[in-house]
Amino acid sequence: MSNSSRGFDVGKINDRGRHPLADTLGLVLDVLVTPASTTDRDAARILLPAGKERFRRLARVWTDGGYTGHLTDWGGPASGVALDIVRRSDDAQGFQALPRRWVVERSFAWLLRGRHLVRVCERxxxxxxxxxxxxxxxxxxxxxxxRHQLGPARAA
Structure with a gap:
């Protein structure tokens, strides 16, 4: 794997970051793979306008706290996309399932069931x-x- 496609993240791990754009069911509509040194905000500045162009009905985006900062200027009436940042409460301790955030995490779990996504082997x-x-x-x-194998009577 070439060094230009990899980068060190905050935890000093030399890897890549996968930034998905998923629908409300958790199906990935688009994805951006970047060096791990690319912040979530910078990746979203590329992914969200491209997603809005491809999926014209995109109206609301839920993100986690890593997407704060200058990205909030992009969302709003000018872009036609409402940007909702889902944060953990300051007094929360331990694990806490965040609203809508679990949908993307579930999508990652579905994708990682395929062994070829567990390790990054592509250059x-x-x-x-x-x-x-x-x-x-x-x-x-x-x-x-x-769904097709169940037949029309059992699929409903």
Whole structure:
């Protein structure tokens, strides 16, 4: 893997970051793979306008606390997208399931069931994005096939 496609994150881990854009069901619509040194805010400045262009009905985006700062200027009436930042309360201790945040975490769990996404083996970030989207395609096609096999009476 080339060094230009990797970077050190805050935990000093030399890796890549995967930034998904998922719908309310948790299906990944788009993904951006960056060096781990790229902050969530910087990745979202690339991913969100591209997502709004591809998915015109995109009206609301839920993010975690890592997407604060100058990204909040992008959301709003000018972009046509409401940006809601889901934060943990200051007095919370231990694990706390955050509203809407669990949907994306569940999507990551679904994707990581495919062993080829557990480790980053691709040299280029666009290949990493394609690998994630291919996994989503496999997941969606299996769900559609399972629904079709149940038959119309049991699928409802």
């Amino acid at each position: 280029r970030t666009d290949t990493g994005e394609s690998t994630v989207l291919w996994s989503v395609t496999r997941l969606m096609s299996r769900r559609l096939a399972a």
